Amino acid sequence: MTLKGKRILVVEDEYMIAADLKRELIRYGAEVVGPTGGLARGLELAEDHDLDGALLDLNLEGDWTYPLADRLDAAAVPYLFLTGYDSWALPSAYATKPTVAKPYALSAVMGMMERLCAGETRPR
């Protein structure tokens, strides 16, 4: 499987992590939209691009990315939460969303992204 040609939005405020994800996505053949560390900018990018998927950091310095997740849900764009929290700390509406905990294994993130883009709703 591959992410070749997939347009993936990356929203993550920590530069080191954003750069790491971007580099790996490009290695997998994806086209990266962003990255950005701002919620407002993330919403703009989601509006302006025809996305195949998204990687969302849950907490951007106190700003939760749920509004962005809702917009992606409405547009049927699959996304993956990156989070430092356990699922019990998430609001129940999002507790069942695909999530990768930090510190993450890049290969796991990419594997889940591939399966999400291939149409699986709850990749494991």
Next chain:
Amino acid sequence: MSSPPDEVGRWSPGAPPDGGASPSARERRLGAEVAALRAAMGGAPLAASLGLLLDAAGADDRPSAFYVADGGAGLHHVVGMSGDAALADEGVAVLPEALARDLTAAGGTVLVERAVDDDPRAWALLARRHGYRGCRAWAIGTAEGGMVGAFAEFFADGQGPPARGAAVGDDLIRVAAVIIARHQEDRDHARAEASLGEARALQAFLLTLSDALRPLADGAAIERAAVRLLGERLAADRVFYAGIDPEGAHWWVRDGYSSGAAAPASGRLNRLPVRGAGTMFSVVDSETDPNLDVGERAAFAARGARAAIGVPLVEHGRPVAMLVIDQATPRRWTEAELALTREAAERGWAAMERARSDERIRKSEERLQLATDATGAASFIWDPDADVIESSGPLAALFGLPEGADITLASALDRFHPASVEPYKQAVADLLDPAKPDRLHQQVRIVRPDGEERWLENTARIHREGGTARVAGMVVDVTARKRAEMRLLDSEEHQRTLVAELQHRVRNITTVMRLTFARTFERAGDMDEMASHFRGRLDAMARTQAMLSRTATRSADLEDLVRDELLSVGATEETGVTLSGPEVVLDHKVAEPLGMALHELTTNALKYGALRVPGGKLAVRWHLHIGEGGGRTLRLTWEEQGVPAVPVRPSREGFGRELIEEALPYRIGAETTLEFRGGGVRCSISVPLADPSGDAAAGGLTR
């Protein structure tokens, strides 16, 4: 590990600082350090990570060991010396506390050059016990100045200390400090989660209990359900309610649960322990408990109980009933079990109180007049068409109004807290709607004329006869119960938030550390140099975190941040450094990446720039620029002078450039320039500060 080294000459004082080890030995040491860090970050047990680190120390078979502080003053052996695990058992000879005390007293390093038999220091005793003549021990410290452990080397010779040990040991303890901190973080995290799990289990049980009791109408049914749920939850032999007779002489069993291991309690009980005004008691073993008197002990024996918990219900300063948990065998009750029993008892009493209120309402319906309640409840009959309220009992007083004041729905609503008005109006509309249930049960928040906020509970029922309707109901002040409930919710919520924030912060920092590690080591190169780069970066992160953790708001002073970074490489005013600028307080979001950027600039200056060449000058200057809208921008310049020619830099220096040119704009919306030019490096950083809600991180990533 345990045989003394035979080549004294290898430790001669004339050896070079790095110990004169062969290049392969040095590489082996650095390799072991990296392997130990990798293991620690991968979650390996402490003994395993530190054991890998010992391989670094043991390159020439020097006997050595790691000790870790266990919270108190003591040190406990983790890995290295066989037989050290029993240190605590032979406490008279070498007290773990004494090892720590000697290190503290000696300012972090103890050196025992020749352990003569009367050297009283603990490390000397330890060396002798292992059959060595000398020892060098280092304290492993944190950035905050605490001691988390120790590293010790033992040597057989009486001529003097091992010269090469000093440099190697200094390196090892820095790596060990990172590993131990990482391990303790994991452990603290696990503990916080365990205590949260306990709190959540308690909440879950109390919820089950409340749900089971709510629909029950009479007191006896509530008692039966409560004792059964509590008995099963605690795996207790017997749970029952006891009431005291009006003279206060004897207790009577009212309703009981029995697991089968003990006979159900019944009839008259001689004595139950009552403490003071009736505080909760618990007994681990009635045969040995010194707090029980002879009569109480006999009462335990008579009903076949060895351990028990009792929670009294106190009314008007006297215990009137008691919830009793019995165990036929001695039992050490945990804090969680005691808390659960106390909470469950309170919920049981509250449910019984409500059942009694309901009972009173039923009776009043027959007479169309509600009795006044001794607990301060008021009853009323309301004519909804005329909005006239006829009350008995202290209805006006409950609203904080003078006795006899006229109360209507409209005037009562005036006293409601705004948040309670709409829900109550809706509830009344529903009550008046014949298609909806004929009962109302509402808790409302009111504000008395003197400003005090209270919670009132209103239970009412509508009666329709012909074309008229009457609402009969009762109002009870439930402020105390409501406040207790809210305190419980607050403390749970607070705990959740704290643990979640801790998780978020620790995991983000761990991820960044891991990526920094990967970036530092991604290219082939000199291991020694890469390891020292990584240690420098870790130390810089640790310094910034330590500074932030000293303030409640997680902020740092800019001058402190710059000065600390430069001081870490020994650069001060005396060595040609100038710092100037106003006082600027940075929040953690700005301080973290700025600290890293300053570290990269410092490292570069030390290797190639102004901090390396004699006569080199470094000036760090900053000022605050106030924009037209009042927004503050920090403008900082780093300027080196007197550096003759910039040599070719290794490609790894690209990481520092990336942090300045890419990470600062991305993370904090900074504008930066970085020039390598004649005379030295010039870097300018411009950071917007006073826009906490702004989308400062909206910049893109260009690489």
